[in-house]
Amino acid sequence: MLLRSIAVLTAANVLNNRVAPRLGPLTSAAATAALVAMARQSGVTWEELGFEHGRRGAVIGGVLVAGVAAVYTVGITLPRTRPLFHDERALSLTRARVLEEALLQVPVGTVLLEEVGFRGALHAMLRRAHGQATATAVSSALFGLWHILPAVDMARANPALGAVVAGESPGRLDTARVVAGSVVSTAAAGVLFTELRRRGGLLAPSMLHLATNSLGYLFARLAATKTEPVQQEVSH
Numbered sequence: 001m002l003l004r005s006i007a008v009l010t011a012a013n014v015l016n017n018r019v020a021p022r023l024g025p026l027t028s029a030a031a032t033a034a035l036v037a038m039a040r041q042s043g044v045t046w047e048e049l050g051f052e053h054g055r056r057g058a059v060i061g062g063v064l065v066a067g068v069a070a071v072y073t074v075g076i077t078l079p080r081t082r083p084l085f086h087d088e089r090a091l092s093l094t095r096a097r098v099l100e101e102a103l104l105q106v107p108v109g110t111v112l113l114e115e116v117g118f119r120g121a122l123h124a125m126l127r128r129a130h131g132q133a134t135a136t137a138v139s140s141a142l143f144g145l146w147h148i149l150p151a152v153d154m155a156r157a158n159p160a161l162g163a164v165v166a167g168e169s170p171g172r173l174d175t176a177r178v179v180a181g182s183v184v185s186t187a188a189a190g191v192l193f194t195e196l197r198r199r200g201g202l203l204a205p206s207m208l209h210l211a212t213n214s215l216g217y218l219f220a221r222l223a224a225t226k227t228e229p230v231q232q233e234v235s236h
Contacts (some may be wrong), residue, residue: 001038001039001041001042001125002122002125002126002129004038005035005038005039005117005121005122005125006122006142008031008034008035008038009031009035009113009117009118009122009142009146011031012027012028012031012113013146013149014149015027016028016109017149017150017153018149024105024108024109024110025104025105025108025109027109028108028109028110028112028113029108029112029113031113031117032112032113032116032117035113035116035117035120035121035122036049036116036120036121038121039120039121039124039125042125042128043128044121044124044125044128048124048127048128049116049120049121049124049202050115050116050119050120050123050124050197050201050202051120051201051202052201053199053200053201053203053204054201054203056199056200056201056204057200057201057202057203057204057207058200058203058207059200060196060199060200060204060207061200061203061204061205061206061207061208062207064196064204064207064208064211065207065208065210065211068208068211068212068215069211069215072085072215072216072219073219075219075223076219076222076223076226077226082223082226085216085219085220085222085223086220086223086224087157087216087220088156088157089153089157090216090217090220090221091220091221091224098217098218098221101214101217102214102215102217102218103214106210106213106214106217107210107214110209110213111206111209111210111213112206114143114146114209115193115197115202115205115206115209116202118139118140118142118143118146118190118193119139119190119193119194119197119202119205120197120202122139122142123135123136123139123194123197126138126139135194136191136194139190139194140187140188140190140191140194141187141190143186143187143189143190143193144182144183144184144185144186144187144188144190145183145187146186147182147183147186148179148182148183150182151178151179151181151182151183152175152178152179154178154182155175155178155179192205193205193208193209196208
């Protein structure tokens with residue numbers, strides 16, 4: 001059952017990133033349902049899946065959302081960190097498409113599948129078979145590998161952020177190092193999300209995940225509006 005779950009996640013990853021990105025919410029919803037069904041079939045309870053601690057998860061998640069918003073606000077205010085928010089994937093979209101990404105693609109196409117899949121079904125099945133430590137390590141490592149395809153897109157869309165991950169200047173960006181850095185950093189994030197899931201159910205990491213990604217679209221646009229006046233002054 002565990003191998004089947006990994007196969008479902010792999011298929012969904014390829015479909016969402018390469019084959020039919022706009023159908024991501026539909027693909028992710030179907031994959032999430034399949035993963036939950038497989039976990040339940042293997043004997044995992046709803047509580048083991050992470051559907052618990054609703055009130056505590058909402059409080060923890062709310063604090064984390066506020067923290068993300070504060071960090072992003074400072075980030076676009078400072079000229080030194082503002083380039084990190086430059087993302088062509090967000091800037092090339094119309095306002096309607098940005099709303100679609102932030103309110104549909106990210107919540108359903110990304111957060112739902114990744115949190116229920118990695119922190120819910122996959123972690124619960126691994127925990128039953130091998131214990132908490134192994135479940136956290138393996139599910140987090142797989143979560144890092146899950147981000148290989150998005151990391152390639154990130155390197156192309158945001159050279160400044162890619163350079164930070166790769167440890168090189170944007171002009172000598174090495175995509176392989178960007179991908180490796182992204183895998184390591186998202187695997188570490190997976191450990192954090194798993195700890196949040198243990199303390200606040202799936203709601204806590206889901207809220208943090210949603211804030212990080214969805215607010216990223218908003219702040220990418222806000223960072224661009226702060227950069228444009230400066231560029232106009234230089235051109236004059």
